[in-house]
Amino acid sequence: MCGTAFRATDSSGRFPAICRFVPDFSGGNAPSCFDLSLASIPWTFGSGKKDSRSGEAHPDLLGRPPEHGQELALKRAHFHAAGLNAGRWDYIFSMIKKLHTRGDMILPDRAQVTMAVPFMRAYQQLLVRTCHARGAHAIGGMSAFIPNRRQPEVTENALARVREDKQREAGDGSDGTWVAHPDLVPVARAVFDAVLGDRPNQKDRLRDDVQPSAEHLLDTHVDGGRVTEAGVATNVGVALQYLASWLGGNGAAAINNLMEDAATAEISRSQLWQWRVHRVTLDDGRPVTAELYAGIRDAELATLRASAPDAPWTDAAALLDDLVLADEFAEFLTLAAYPLLG
Numbered sequence: 001m002c003g004t005a006f007r008a009t010d011s012s013g014r015f016p017a018i019c020r021f022v023p024d025f026s027g028g029n030a031p032s033c034f035d036l037s038l039a040s041i042p043w044t045f046g047s048g049k050k051d052s053r054s055g056e057a058h059p060d061l062l063g064r065p066p067e068h069g070q071e072l073a074l075k076r077a078h079f080h081a082a083g084l085n086a087g088r089w090d091y092i093f094s095m096i097k098k099l100h101t102r103g104d105m106i107l108p109d110r111a112q113v114t115m116a117v118p119f120m121r122a123y124q125q126l127l128v129r130t131c132h133a134r135g136a137h138a139i140g141g142m143s144a145f146i147p148n149r150r151q152p153e154v155t156e157n158a159l160a161r162v163r164e165d166k167q168r169e170a171g172d173g174s175d176g177t178w179v180a181h182p183d184l185v186p187v188a189r190a191v192f193d194a195v196l197g198d199r200p201n202q203k204d205r206l207r208d209d210v211q212p213s214a215e216h217l218l219d220t221h222v223d224g225g226r227v228t229e230a231g232v233a234t235n236v237g238v239a240l241q242y243l244a245s246w247l248g249g250n251g252a253a254a255i256n257n258l259m260e261d262a263a264t265a266e267i268s269r270s271q272l273w274q275w276r277v278h279r280v281t282l283d284d285g286r287p288v289t290a291e292l293y294a295g296i297r298d299a300e301l302a303t304l305r306a307s308a309p310d311a312p313w314t315d316a317a318a319l320l321d322d323l324v325l326a327d328e329f330a331e332f333l334t335l336a337a338y339p340l341l342g
Contacts, residue, residue: 070084070126070127070130070131071130074130074131074134074136081136082136082137082139083131083136083137083138083139083175084127084130084131084136084137084138084139085139085140085141085178086123086124086127086138086139086140086141086169086174087141087263088115088120088123088124088141088142089141089142089144089261089263089264089266089267090263091120091123092107092110092113092120092263092267093263093266093267093270095107095119095218095220096267096270096271096274097266097270097329097331099218099220100270100273100274100277100329103278105218105220106220106227106274106275106278106280107220107222107225107271108222108225108226108227108231109225109226109227109228109230109231109234110231110234110235110264110267110268110271111231111234112222112224112225112226113222115141115165115168115169116168117220117221117222118216118219118220118221119216119217119218119219119220122212122213122216122217122219123217124140124141124168124169124172124174125172125173125207125210126210126212126217128172128173128174128205128207128210129206129207129208129210129212131175131203132173132202132203132204132205132206132207133206135203136203137175137176137201137203138173138174138175138203139174139175139176139177139178140165140166140169140170140172140174140176140177140178141169141177141178142177142178142179142180142259143161143162143165143166143178143179143180143184144180144258144259144260144264145157145158145161145162145180145184145257145258146158146180146181146183146184146254146257146258146259147159147181147183147184148257149183154257155183157257158181158184158257159184159187162179162184162187162188163187163191166187166188166191166192167191170191170192170194170195170196171195172207173202173205173207174202175196175200175201175202175203176192176201177192180258180259181259226282226283227275227280227281227282227283227288228282228283228284229282229284229286229296232272232275232282232288232292232293232296233296233299233300234256234268235267235268235269235271235272236268236272236293236296236297236300236320237255237256237300237303237304238255238256238260238264238265238268239265239268239269239272239320239323240297240300240301240304240313240316240317240320241253241255241260241304241316242255242260242261242262242264242265242268243265243315243316243319243320243333243337244304244308244311244312244313244315244316246262246265246334246337247312247315247316247337247340247341248311248312262333262334265333266332266333269320269323269324269333270329272288272293272323272324273323273324273326273329273330274329275288276288276289276290276293276324276325290325293324293325297317297320297321301313301317315340319333319336319337319340322336323336
């Protein structure tokens with residue numbers, strides 16, 4: 001994946017490996033889908049020998065948080081796997097999707113759901129323990145902050161937030177990480193170089209101190225967490241902009257100095273659905289209702305249409321309405337969006 005900044009090596013720890021991202025699979029047919037995905041990878045290039053010097057491809061797998069899911073991914077990929085990646089946005093979306101009927105497990109504004117909250121800390125540390133117990137690389141997640149070369153203050157904030165994020169990952173025992181923009185590679189590399197020194201990884205840190213439990217992985221409490229009108233507006237704006245971008249053929253989009261992809265858009269629309277269905281109370285005392293959503297959507301649409309009049313806002317808004325106002329929770333937004341592609 002473009003923008004990765006981890007120090008992947010082959011089993012000897014000496015040669016850089018080509019890494020290919022394999023997505024997460026869940027559900028009853030997960031094993032067969034996972035096997036089909038692995039079977040589709042051209043494992044060797046050049047001479048055809050399984051040697052990274054001649055171009056062996058090692059997949060970097062998106063790690064599922066439950067322990068058995070991480071174990072299954074490594075077992076099925078076997079010697080082909082470079083490691084597991086902490087797909088943070090996918091995990092947050094997965095949490096909301098699996099727990100969408102639970103009024104007692106509702107997350108606050110997305111901006112407050114960081115890697116420092118309990119269930120995300122448990123996820124990241126379990127990933128390191130699982131990978132290192134089997135000699136695989138543990139790859140940290142992608143910080144969504146991106147620099148802006150025309151706005152120094154935005155760049156300064158992005159560098160600081162990414163540095164803090166990568167220091168946490170390296171301290172947990174991760175062997176490398178993702179970034180969302182090439183300008184952030186030096187920041188991530190410097191953090192990991194400071195921890196790893198001359199070592200290619202820190203797989204010797206087995207993290208036996210990490211004792212995984214369902215309680216830790218499902219601890220959605222966020223100190224000071226709240227749902228705000230600004231948080232609702234952010235979710236509406238991000239979802240509309242991402243859907244318009246997706247319908248226009250772009251699967252990732254820079255929005256409000258963050259790199260948004262399908263997983264972050266899924267979080268946005270899922271939170272809106274969950275907050276509405278459970279009539280979550282905003283910090284000012286108002287409940288989240290269909291009417292509140294519609295008013296904020298109209299305001300966001302007016303601003304977006306003024307800035308980019310040719311974007312497919314009508315289709316994006318209709319799609320978002322279907323996702324947020326439906327009685328039943330939609331499994332994936334892309335399933336509803338595909339018919340709108342020309």
